[in-house]
Amino acid sequence: MLLKNVRRTLSKKWMQLTAISIIVILSSFIYTMMSYGISGIEEPTETFLEEYNQEDFAVEMMNQLTDREIQIFDAEVLPAEGLFTLHSIKQADEALFYELMEERIEAFGEENDGIRLELREMKEVHFDDPGAGHKALVLKDADAINRSFIEEGRQPAEADEIALTKIYAEKNGLVIGDVFPVHGEEYTITGFVLFPDYTLPMFDDSFTLDTGMQTLFLFTDETYEALSETEQFRLAGAWTNGETELTAEREETNFVVQIIDTETNFRSGGIYDELSSSRITALGLSIFIASIAVVIVSLMMHNLLQTERGQIGILKALGYSRTKIALPYFLSLMLLAFLMLLLGYILGFFAAEPLKNLYLDFYLLPEEPIAQQPGVFAAAILVPFFFFAAVSALIIYRILGEQPLELLNPKESHSVNFLTRLVSRMLRGARGAVKFKYLHAVRSTGSFLIFFLGILFATILILFAFMMNGMMDRMTTEHLEKTDYQYEAYPDPLIETPDIPEDAERFLAYPYGSYEGETVSLYGLEPDNTLHRLYDESGENITREIEDGVVISETMRMKFGLDIGGTLQLTVNQEEVEVTVQGVSEEYISDKVYFDRETLSLLLTDDQSEELYSGIYSLSSPPDEDFAAVISKEGLMEQNESLEGYMTMMTNIMVAGSGMIAASILFVLTSFTVEKNYYAISLLKVMGYSRREVNGMILNSYFVYTLLSYLISIPIALLLLRLIVVFFADYGVILPLRFEPLSLVITLAVLLLIFFLSTYISRRKINRISLQEVLKKYHE
């Protein structure tokens, strides 16, 4: 009987219960989705990386011989002119090349105990079938470190066989057994491959991660060697007796450009950061929402039971035990909480699959179906349920602890909180109606805190979403759009210098410069070039600044805190060079220093040549046969646009999600406010306050508090976002979040829209409160 009565009472509050249910569902949904989404890739990834021996560190080395190496090895067999690149040495004398690599491995091993090194050999291939601007990193299979993992199918065994990444195959409609053309040769796909040192498809310093346009290739060793592309090398390292500090300070190891731990290497270790930050986000977000849910459910319970005081008092007076009275309330609310948590869990489980696929869209990781885990179930359902139960029980028993007579009389307030006293002082000279308006909203510290957190949370997410908008564009396409060339092409150093097309301009790229121990790319351009001009933040052409010094990329400026007029101590070709920063080019990809080509050429050739170049920019496509690589700008931009679509989707999800949470909180709180002020509203109406005035007095204070909370949230949000940018900058990733003052206005508009939508029902409720309520027993 009692249970029936409680169910009836609750059913009258279905709208509030729905809003609370949304918050409860979200608390378990987010945790479940993110936990399964993360564990769905984490566990198979850990197994894969361990079994196929992911490198612990990578040793980036000079692509040329050091002076010492030139003296030791017989230099006559080496190419007589130009740079002594490792690629050309291998082409000219393979035995000598491997001897040289052995020498390097030995030298590094002698300086650093407890390690094992293996040469990593790779080539970058550009091709236009199945789509323009596609590229692949061809890795020669390793013996011990970074061994290939065949996810499906088998390893290539014949010269005309190939393995590539599964995600690339899926996105391009390829299956095992299909024929795949590369440079006119046809290869049969035998399997899908992954490599532990490329969990992210980052093959160069461009931040292009489209797995539908970039892939990894595995051929037989013979086929690999036969590819004409320029080869790149590094040493993959593993600790044999635990992690130690690595150095390269001896003369024998001066070929070392950089030693990078896997943990801090984006291409191989980015996934670790992603997983740990996702785990923290999942936990943080879930705790945040679950806390709000617990407090709101507590408030709801409190309000509900306060309105039931009379009934509870009668039951107590009739002799019902506490437990008998409490049980129906407790069971009804706990059943609802459990069902909502369960619903959140089920929805979260199903949403985890697309989330996992979202990761797998970017990362090159093995794919396995998600399995349910008791731990996640417990954390998503049982933990919040336990809190709901404990808090509800506490509230119920506190109310039931009162004497029947106390319960039969209206509850009187016996204290005034700090916020009320503060606001009251601030409004000392204001009208009574204004005081009432602003004081009733701060009567409950807990409710007000939740309200503030809701606005803060929504502000952060919406602002972040707006600042992210166009980020990929700024990182990639925006810079490319400013340049006038259509193609960049790199001549093959082993063949005779090709004829340069008439519409082309030469440039010199040297990716092995160093600044403060970090690799920076040096570029030589003509100061009066027309195809690759440099522009600063205000859009001004600053290409000519390279005549008097250098122009650096925005990334470099942000990362190293550099500015115009400052000097740079660069290490170029083992020599220290001091240059003055004359301008900052608005580019967010990698650390770049632009020189006058003549100056850079003289630097790299020890004043021997002013005419050195490594590639050309052109308007028309240079002939493939003359160049080792021809890259289409349009192809690159298409890749970036697909990433922009992903960012837009994330932006929408963030705005919608935060909007939903903020709207639920605002609705529940304003609707509680109306309930709590039921008699006051009736009184104000009786006194002669108009409908509009009453609405304003009850709800418009929330409008003002929304504005105030928003204003307080702005600096907190911007500070937090700044911390995120700094956090990523530590990993060398610059997030060009752009703060537009207009986004503040839009965020405010979104918040106000949420406010008016969520208070609409409360406004209608106020209008329905009858005038005679005030004549009934007065509760406040």
Added chain:
Amino acid sequence: MITMTDVGKVYKSGEVETHALKHVNVTIEDGEFVVILGPSGSGKSTLLNVISGLDTVSSGTIFFGSKELTRLTMDEMTAFRREHLGFIFQQYNLLQNLTAYENVQIGADIGRDPFDVDELLAKVGLNEARNKYPHQLSGGEQLRVSVARSLAKNPDIIFCDEPTGSLDEGNSKKVLRLLQELNEDFKKTVVVITHNIGIAEMADKVILMNSGEITEVRHNAVKKDAQDIRWG
């Protein structure tokens, strides 16, 4: 002057009809102290509700001067209450997060020609307690704040619903004295609903009700002072 002609009020609950007021005809003159007396369920609260516009009538008309209240829309009735009517309730109905001063101020805010809040607080003897919140005041003090609030906007008529229902005799008489002063000093029409026969002794006019009907309208030739009335 309020004139009620053939006023009826019927509450419907499903198939059941309850006639709360039946053919009520009564006139309340300006400046009168009127007591509506009757047992529980006699219809006195319903009568107050319809006179003050808190509820609508089912039949009949109510005029305030030449203005027919029963024809006013909800918003017009709100404006009418704002300008002409004040209320004092049995449960005081003070706003809990406002001080005594602020509770009176919220009444004064909507008046066209309101009284000075400080003067009113002094009048009801609450100058010292002006910054106290309702939970810091005694029952008598809370009722005095309620009286000051009803008067603050300077209304023409003050309706009191069982104003002394929650007080002891001493405090009740102090409050009734205050109502008498409102009537005499401020020239306000005061309409008090009560089941306490003693209060009728201080009225100009006593309206006796039973079962939704006015059974008698009595005029007191001599009005007693609040302190001298019989209690109970």
